[in-house]
Amino acid sequence: MTEILFVLFAVVxxxxxxxxxxSRTPVASLLFMVATLASVAGIYVLFEAHFLAAIQVLVYAGxxxxxxxxxxxxxxxxxxxxxxxxxxxWSLLGLVVAGLTxxxxxxxxxxxxxxxxxxxxxxxxxxxxxAVREQGAAGVIAEPLFTDYVVAFELMGLLLLxxxxxxxxxxxxxx
Amino acid sequence: xxxxxxxxxxxxxVIGTLGVIVRRNAIIIFLSIELxxxxxxxxxxxxxxxxxxxxxxxxxxVMTVAAAEAAVGLAIIISIFRHYKTVNVDRFNxxxx
Numbered sequence: 077m078t079e080i081l082f083v084l085f086a087v088v089x090x091x092x093x094x095x096x097x098x099s100r101t102p103v104a105s106l107l108f109m110v111a112t113l114a115s116v117a118g119i120y121v122l123f124e125a126h127f128l129a130a131i132q133v134l135v136y137a138g139x140x141x142x143x144x145x146x147x148x149x150x151x152x153x154x155x156x157x158x159x160x161x162x163x164x165x166w167s168l169l170g171l172v173v174a175g176l177t178x179x180x181x182x183x184x185x186x187x188x189x190x191x192x193x194x195x196x197x198x199x200x201x202x203x204x205x206x207a208v209r210e211q212g213a214a215g216v217i218a219e220p221l222f223t224d225y226v227v228a229f230e231l232m233g234l235l236l237l238x239x240x241x242x243x244x245x246x247x248x249x250x251x
Numbered sequence: 252x253x254x255x256x257x258x259x260x261x262x263x264x265v266i267g268t269l270g271v272i273v274r275r276n277a278i279i280i281f282l283s284i285e286l287x288x289x290x291x292x293x294x295x296x297x298x299x300x301x302x303x304x305x306x307x308x309x310x311x312x313v314m315t316v317a318a319a320e321a322a323v324g325l326a327i328i329i330s331i332f333r334h335y336k337t338v339n340v341d342r343f344n345x346x347x348x
Contacts, residue, residue: 078252079252082252082256086255086259089259089263090259090263090266093262093263093266093267093286096266096270096279096283096286097266097267097269097270097273097274097279097283102276102278102279105279105282106282109282109285109286112263112286112289113289116263116289116292116293119256119259119293119296120296122252123256123296123297123299123300124300125296125307125310127307128292128296128310128311131311131314132292132314135314135318136285136289136314136317139318140285140317140318140321143321143322143325144278144281144282144321144325147278147325147328147329148278150329151328151329151332151338153276153278153338160274160276160279160339161273161274161275162272162273162274162275166273167273169272170269170272170273171269173268173269173272174265174266174268174269174272177261177264177265177268178261178262178265181260181261181264181265182258182261185254185257185258185260185261185294186254186258200301200302200303201300201301203303204299204300204303204304207304216304217304217307217308217311220304220305220308221308221311225308228312232312232315232316235315235316235319236315236318236319238319239318239320239322239323240322242322242323243322243323243325243326244326246323246326246327246329246330247325247326247329247330249333
């Protein structure tokens with residue numbers, strides 16, 4: 077059952093990703109991106125990361141994609157039907173770079189999963205599941221977030237504040 | 252399932268790279284960068300089953316940085332659009348030699 081769901085989500089995610097790159101209108105790209113994000117959230121659930129799946133749907137597919145949609149509609153780009161794919165040398169360069177990246181990542185990931193992570197994987201997964209049963213899906217993330225990683229957490233808050241101020245200053249019309 | 256999730260993550264990252272290179276619309280380029288970030292998140296979540304909860308924590312951090320980056324980047328795109336009346340990156344050639 078898990079494998080069938082994984083294949084289903086993977087196919088939707090890959091199809092959505094190709095749709096993002098290849099579709100002609102920005103709004104269609106955006107909707108393909110929402111499909112990709114939702115199916116990646118599904119894969120998070122298959123990996124027992126329920127809290128992250130909820131955050132993915134709420135923050136990514138919800139808030140950030142709506143921000144993109146607002147900007148597309150604000151700039152009135154919705155009916156710019158002229159395809160803006162680069163052809164010729166650029167598409168060749170794109171395929172070369174994509175092929176090299178795929179080779180490096182595939183080799184690294186395939187080798188890593190063959191050798192490195194088979195050993196104690198089951199023990200770590202069992203410990204994670206026990207922690208989720210004890211503390212809940214949010215608690216198991218919140219506990220290290222507010223103890224070991226609290227400095228990084230506070231810096232993230234600062235980063236968001238800086239981003240808000242920067243966005244307001246940049247997007248404000250010159251008077 | 253770990254190996255397949257990592258391969259899916261690599262495939263999503265590569266497609267995002269392709270989008271950054273072959274598209275001209277600045278918003279689509281930005282969307283492709285989000286796709287790449289998401290591919291990395293998928294790898295983190297898949298590996299968190301084998302290395303502990305830190306993988307999921309880093310996904311949390313990446314999502315926050317992505318949200319900040321989206322806000323600032325879209326503000327820059329709006330600002331550029333106001334100046335050039337287009338979001339085609341071939342027109343932004345002020346820094347080309």
